Amino acid sequence: MGKLKIGIIGGGGIAQAAHIANYKKHADRVELVAIADVNEQTLRYNTEAHGFAHTFTDYNDMFAQVELDAVSVCTPNKFHAPAAIAALRAGCHVLCEKPPAMTAAEAVEMELAAEASGKILAYGFNNRYKGRAQYIKRFIDNGEIGDIYAGRVTAMRRNGIPGGVFVNKELQGGGPLIDIGVHMLDLALWYMNFPKPVQVMGATYQELGTKPFETVPTPWDYRNYTVEDLAMGMVRFENGATLLIESSFIVHMPNHTNNTVLLHGTKGGCDFKTGAVFQNKFGTVVDITAPKLPDPDSHQLQLEAFIDALEGKGEMLSTPRQGVIVQQILEALYRSAETGEAVNV
Ligand SMILES: NC(=O)c1ccc[n+]([C@@H]2O[C@H](COP(=O)([O-])OP(=O)(O)OC[C@H]3O[C@@H](n4cnc5c(N)ncnc54)[C@H](O)[C@@H]3O)[C@@H](O)[C@H]2O)c1
Incomplete structure (x- = not known):
């Protein structure tokens, strides 16, 4: 070849x-x-x-x-x-x-x-190739979490507005939700086996991105800031599961960043950020954590998977249908924010 x-x-x-x-x-x-x-x-x-x-x-x-x-x-x-x-x-x-x-x-x-x-x-849902992501997926696939019925998607930055096109709604379609929230949303959906979303309620805010920031240099042009700086939402799925979503480029909060997917299942829970699994075992609540998880370059692994797939030696983790479902939720959340109503997908 x-x-x-x-x-x-x-x-x-x-x-x-x-x-x-x-x-x-x-x-x-x-x-x-x-x-x-x-x-x-x-x-x-x-x-x-x-x-x-x-x-x-x-x-x-x-x-x-x-x-x-x-x-x-x-x-x-x-x-x-x-x-x-x-x-x-x-x-x-x-x-x-x-x-x-x-x-x-x-x-x-x-x-x-x-x-x-x-x-x-x-x-390019490279987060799926991270060590912690794969580790949690193995717990889920082996039934250790049970049926996932609720969760929370968090992609929050305290002061992380990017420069360039990322503040331009016309070119990007939105702000933190479509830029960084999408990574954690995709991860949650992948863990939940992409249930069908039926209804989304959301709100977006533009409270800080449009103003000069006093304490640090601003790499973005606040006068031409046209995207949301905070998005909040909730998705209800056909199987009864619900996901809360929160995503910001800039917001007053205690930590610098908080990116995670926290899921609640019938047999356990899991947290992508720490790689922890939560269960009840032998009459007590336990946290299962790995002392050391591999931390490979997820972009490199994703690209290598792509080359393998081109050579017919494997398959990519993401599919075009999954892309549609992710996009349906993003679009519905933005529409709900605009209309002030829950949006049926
Ligand atoms: N997976 C990740 O972790 C990750 C990280 C960063 C960016 N991204 C995504 O990658 C994309 C690009 O982001 P970036 O940070 O590289 O932005 P960038 O602005 O650095 O690069 C975008 C490039 O596209 C070019 N371009 C613009 N319009 C074009 C057109 N019509 N045809 C051909 N080229 C065109 C620009 O000139 C620029 O060189 C975005 O969609 C972003 O969401 C993904």
Whole structure:
């Protein structure tokens, strides 16, 4: 088998740190052939640093002119769906960064394009590849938690507004919920085996992101801050389970960050942050903790799983349908926040 020909769409931060860097570790199996980015300077940098033979400012030209086996989609969220669909139609496998898209309808279109092409469409839900995530999943899969009937998704930063496009609603679709909340929401849904969401209630706030912050430099432009800074919500699933969601870029709270999924099941509970499992055993309550859990680079493991899958040696953990369910919840929460009503999915 010759080397797989790889293209990159969007050559910014995550493309360089998590995709290009990890493809390069497998230069015997994959070849970085082409890159598309609207920014000429980014194209120049990537060509010099990584030796791409072909560069394009429009990914459609890339597909018209270069034959590729697979692409990583690493653009702002607005372009995930059109770029991934163009790639699938061009016969490429796709690893698309999170969130899947801007809307549930886009995620459905992506799923349909994947089905029509017969190619892989996987999403950058790299947290699933973390040591703690896998460890908890093994407890769940072995019945140690029982039926999960409730939980809480937390992706909270005290003072962590990113710069760049991440405060731009037009390009990103929203703020912390769609950017960081999506990681923990995906993890919770994966643990719960992706039950069907039926109703979502939510509220979003923009209390601090639009103002200058007194104590630290502000890397973001508060005058052009158009996303929420805090999102709160609750999802009810067809099987009766419920999930609370909280996600912030900036909020007054005791710790700097708090990212976790806390789940309650009929036989036990679990907390992603600490990797702890909670049970009742032999007449007492016990916490099961591992003295040392592996902490591999989840981006690298995800990319290696992608290369394996391209070579027919394994499957990606995420599916296009799961992407649709994640997106349905995000969209419903934002809609509920806008309307002030619970939204049926
Ligand atoms: N999985 C993770 O942990 C993780 C971490 C960071 C970012 N991300 C995701 O990756 C995506 C990109 O984030 P980033 O931090 O790399 O942003 P970035 O701004 O550093 O890079 C985005 C790049 O896309 C380019 N671009 C914009 N529009 C384009 C288009 N139409 N066609 C081609 N290129 C285009 C920009 O010029 C830029 O170079 C986002 O969707 C984000 O949610 C995921």
